[in-house]
Amino acid sequence: MKLTLWTYEGPPHVGxxxxxxxxxxxxxVLHAPQGDTYADxxxxxxxxxxxxxxxxxxxxxxxxxxxxxxxxxxxSARDAYxxxxxxxxxxxxxxxxxxxxxDPGGLAEALGLPIPVIPLDLPSYQRKENxxxxxxxxxxxxxLAQPMPRxxxxxxxxxxxxxxxxxxxxxxxxxxxxxSLMGISVNVAAPMGATPDDIARMGQAHFNxxxxxxxxEAAARHLERACGQPYTKIVPIGVGATxxxxxxxxxxxxxxxxxxxSGLRLPWWSASVDSTYLTGKRVYIFGDATHVTTAARxxxxxxxxxxxxxxxxxxxxxxxxxxxxxxxGVEPLITDDYLEVEAEIARLxxxxxxxxxxxxxxxxxxxxxxxxxxxxxxxxxxxxRYSPQMGFEGANVIFDSWIHPLVMGLEEHLLTMFREDxxxxxxxxxxxxxxxxxxxxEEELPTYVVPAGQDLSAPLDRYAAMIPDIPIITPSxxxxxxxxxxxxxxxxxxxxxxKAKRNTERYATDRGLFEISVDTLYEAKAHYAx
Amino acid sequence: MSLDLPSDGCRSxxxxxxxxxxxxxxxxxxIIWLHRKMQDAFFLVVGSRTCAHLLQSAAGVMIFxxxxxxxxxxxxKDLAGLADANAELDREVGRLLARRPDIRQLxxxxxxxxxxxxxxxxxxxERLNQQHAPHVRVYNYSGSGIETTFTQGEDACLAAxxxxxxxxxARDLLIVGAMPDVVEDQCLALLSAMGIGxxxxxxxxxxxxxxxxxxxxxxxxxxxxLGDTHAALIRRGARHIPAPFPFGEEGSTAWLRAxxxxxxxxxxxxxxxxxxxxxxxxxxxxxxxxxLRGKSVFFFPDSQLEIPLARFLVRECGMTAIEVGTPYLHxxxxxxxxxxxxxxxxxxxxxxxxxxxxxxxxASPDLTVCGLGLANPLEAEGFATKWAIELVFTPVHxxxxxxxxxxxxxxxxxxxxxxxxxxxx
Ligand code: SF4
Ligand code: SF4
Numbered sequence: 016m017k018l019t020l021w022t023y024e025g026p027p028h029v030g031x032x033x034x035x036x037x038x039x040x041x042x043x044v045l046h047a048p049q050g051d052t053y054a055d056x057x058x059x060x061x062x063x064x065x066x067x068x069x070x071x072x073x074x075x076x077x078x079x080x081x082x083x084x085x086x087x088x089x090x091s092a093r094d095a096y097x098x099x100x101x102x103x104x105x106x107x108x109x110x111x112x113x114x115x116x117x118d119p120g121g122l123a124e125a126l127g128l129p130i131p132v133i134p135l136d137l138p139s140y141q142r143k144e145n146x147x148x149x150x151x152x153x154x155x156x157x158x159l160a161q162p163m164p165r166x167x168x169x170x171x172x173x174x175x176x177x178x179x180x181x182x183x184x185x186x187x188x189x190x191x192x193x194x195s196l197m198g199i200s201v202n203v204a205a206p207m208g209a210t211p212d213d214i215a216r217m218g219q220a221h222f223n224x225x226x227x228x229x230x231x232e233a234a235a236r237h238l239e240r241a242c243g244q245p246y247t248k249i250v251p252i253g254v255g256a257t258x259x260x261x262x263x264x265x266x267x268x269x270x271x272x273x274x275x276x277s278g279l280r281l282p283w284w285s286a287s288v289d290s291t292y293l294t295g296k297r298v299y300i301f302g303d304a305t306h307v308t309t310a311a312r313x314x315x316x317x318x319x320x321x322x323x324x325x326x327x328x329x330x331x332x333x334x335x336x337x338x339x340x341x342x343x344g345v346e347p348l349i350t351d352d353y354l355e356v357e358a359e360i361a362r363l364x365x366x367x368x369x370x371x372x373x374x375x376x377x378x379x380x381x382x383x384x385x386x387x388x389x390x391x392x393x394x395x396x397x398x399x400r401y402s403p404q405m406g407f408e409g410a411n412v413i414f415d416s417w418i419h420p421l422v423m424g425l426e427e428h429l430l431t432m433f434r435e436d437x438x439x440x441x442x443x444x445x446x447x448x449x450x451x452x453x454x455x456x457e458e459e460l461p462t463y464v465v466p467a468g469q470d471l472s473a474p475l476d477r478y479a480a481m482i483p484d485i486p487i488i489t490p491s492x493x494x495x496x497x498x499x500x501x502x503x504x505x506x507x508x509x510x511x512x513x514k515a516k517r518n519t520e521r522y523a524t525d526r527g528l529f530e531i532s533v534d535t536l537y538e539a540k541a542h543y544a545x
Numbered sequence: 546m547s548l549d550l551p552s553d554g555c556r557s558x559x560x561x562x563x564x565x566x567x568x569x570x571x572x573x574x575x576i577i578w579l580h581r582k583m584q585d586a587f588f589l590v591v592g593s594r595t596c597a598h599l600l601q602s603a604a605g606v607m608i609f610x611x612x613x614x615x616x617x618x619x620x621x622k623d624l625a626g627l628a629d630a631n632a633e634l635d636r637e638v639g640r641l642l643a644r645r646p647d648i649r650q651l652x653x654x655x656x657x658x659x660x661x662x663x664x665x666x667x668x669x670x671e672r673l674n675q676q677h678a679p680h681v682r683v684y685n686y687s688g689s690g691i692e693t694t695f696t697q698g699e700d701a702c703l704a705a706x707x708x709x710x711x712x713x714x715a716r717d718l719l720i721v722g723a724m725p726d727v728v729e730d731q732c733l734a735l736l737s738a739m740g741i742g743x744x745x746x747x748x749x750x751x752x753x754x755x756x757x758x759x760x761x762x763x764x765x766x767x768x769x770x771l772g773d774t775h776a777a778l779i780r781r782g783a784r785h786i787p788a789p790f791p792f793g794e795e796g797s798t799a800w801l802r803a804x805x806x807x808x809x810x811x812x813x814x815x816x817x818x819x820x821x822x823x824x825x826x827x828x829x830x831x832x833x834x835x836x837l838r839g840k841s842v843f844f845f846p847d848s849q850l851e852i853p854l855a856r857f858l859v860r861e862c863g864m865t866a867i868e869v870g871t872p873y874l875h876x877x878x879x880x881x882x883x884x885x886x887x888x889x890x891x892x893x894x895x896x897x898x899x900x901x902x903x904x905x906x907x908a909s910p911d912l913t914v915c916g917l918g919l920a921n922p923l924e925a926e927g928f929a930t931k932w933a934i935e936l937v938f939t940p941v942h943x944x945x946x947x948x949x950x951x952x953x954x955x956x957x958x959x960x961x962x963x964x965x966x967x968x969x970x
Binding site: 016017018019020021022024025026028029048049050051052053054055056057059060063064065066067071072073074075076077080091094098109110111114115138139140141143 | 565566567568569570571572573574589591593594595597598599601602603612614615616617618619620621623624630633634636637640641657658660661662689690691692694899916917918919920921922924925
């Protein structure tokens, strides 16, 4: 039993729904109680889909238990076939149905429907959403795709895009464009956008592009074995990764990796002098392993940030993430407990977070700007405009969306110079963000002082200590801020205040000081000046 | 005042009972508003990752701030041995309470998985009560999807508290049902101005403010989905004051009137207390009703508020109801609303969503009230929709909110009209 407040991933059958909902002509009959239909709103509200997910829930009730839940399942499957006439069907159980052991696969087979019916066995009490999507896609491909003669021209399949994925819609378009620059066309993009009939002709592609290892790797491995199709290992997020990806494709196909890069702006945007202020900004990165590792490379080598920490919530990909973290000399955090992530961010005091919607909220609470780079998603992660993450246009989009939460370069200087100005003070926020600039608050804000002896590294303690909306002063050790020093600290612009505070405390602790005066503050500043 | 009853209300209309695929939340959803209402309570769902994900999805991230709810997610080893599951539960609860000393009431909330494996949360609550009394009171109820639909979770929660309420011989008025604070204050102010008191409310903000109950208690419900709580209070000897529910001007007046009559409030005092807010409500409704009059409405089953709301839309806003679906029909509770709702609409209970979608397409109503899973797909088919969950999350009871309530229904129509004009140009 594990106490969970917020989760990064849903149950595995939600992963299966992401596959079914992304596809066309596929129907999912899910043995589940009525409340599980909440999952429909993920697609209709968050992703703004204009169709219901192609999912029939049996919605059994207590009175059905022990009686005819099996018949209920059969009726539901038969009715769903009659009504929706899908080309193929997947059947399975949610967590509750798993316990009543009705065997949806066997029941559906007994119906003798004239279409392929693919049973799913998703262990709800062990695995999660990404596994569910990966396994479902794999089972569908295994059941429907066959070895076939290759297409005459060089083609590939794009694997792993699903409904409710982070920018999957636009990534598929962007990678399709990118490959067409090399003269390669897409045979099938799946699961999103594909029908079961499309899956059946996947075998004619020359190779596979694995867009999202989290949701497509099992299928890629299967196709490599069953259809002899190699697959790409590099995920083309970022300029360097996109170029590496093109070379990888070139090695597989013999086609030239030299493509038109005239639409690529990130390198110059990053090199132009306005971006100087980005140098060495401390970023913390958290999300799914694939997006985190690609983001770390962009942050460190293409924008010039300093990666101060990184982690992922999907244990399945802990190994590649650990390897990447090593390259940046940071300790990886592999956890699906957001309280641990929050504690880590509070400890590191980065200047920018690249994370999920969960980290966006952590950032809000800690006063640290955040750009979203990975699922779990929210309605804002489905913009109306074209905004891929992959390929050259993806790199442009990433530059803009990571820089946006920060205060602009010149503004940063002005705020520092005129920080005593009552209107142009730092609490007014960045000028390009919405919201009204508030005059500086002169009185003291309430603060919550963590009781001495409380172990802040244990996330649950941290949780206990938190009172909403009240900034937390965490005395590191026994160091106390003298009133003058504290006032001086507040004059430091908010986007560097956290760092200044942390450095000063560390400086004081290292020297065995118990009090921080204004002098200590400036001595620390001189000490850490870069 | 004799309510202007239609010659033929819906009480005798045969109910279309449906059994098929339902598109509704389970009772766990009630935690989203209950944990805000009860400020020293923690709701611990004993369930699966699905339950945790439901709560998170239903709550949205707006209340991402520290939730006073969580899910103890069952794992493989908990399923293997119930003894271990109980030990694990005790340990998780112990840790939680040690770290949150502000928690004085703990609700163990059962889910489908905990019920299917027959994890006895009533026994667990008893055991934990002994361990943590008197600091924390531990209750249990089921919010599972195999037992409860959406708002029934609140009913189950309140019903679980009733047997533990302290006895009293006082002739208290008890108001039952979670309301936003602003609405609760208005309600209490109106009743106090009539000289009625003492008044208690269930649920209370804090454990220390819990009402007492006994043979002389009379109670009024502000929500139509509180069937089990109603029964539990009757078992404690309390007496129910039946009334239409306080939605809209007419509903609010009838509801207040029923209580005023019970307490022998003089007619002129009653009238003088309600005169001003009542006039404001009429005015506010009239402004919105201009857009609703003559339009038709179709309710998918969701919160059990459907019948009182249909009564409001038909009688006060001039709409026509085509179908009023409700997950459960407690005639004892919504009878007075059924009496007022003129004959005509299909009254349906339960759901077979595909058939109901066929009916809505055939009827093509001007406005469809439905859940979040159906709203955008129906909009894409050209229907104007109102998502039902907002009716539960927004202050809609009593006079001052009557205009807002009508506005919730008129806004989608107004919006559709604006966008249509733009598209035509
Ligand atoms: S329907 Fe049952 S399993 Fe599903 S979320 Fe509700 S309580 Fe949990
Ligand atoms: S209404 Fe729902 S989707 Fe919109 S911001 Fe709030 S939580 Fe997000």
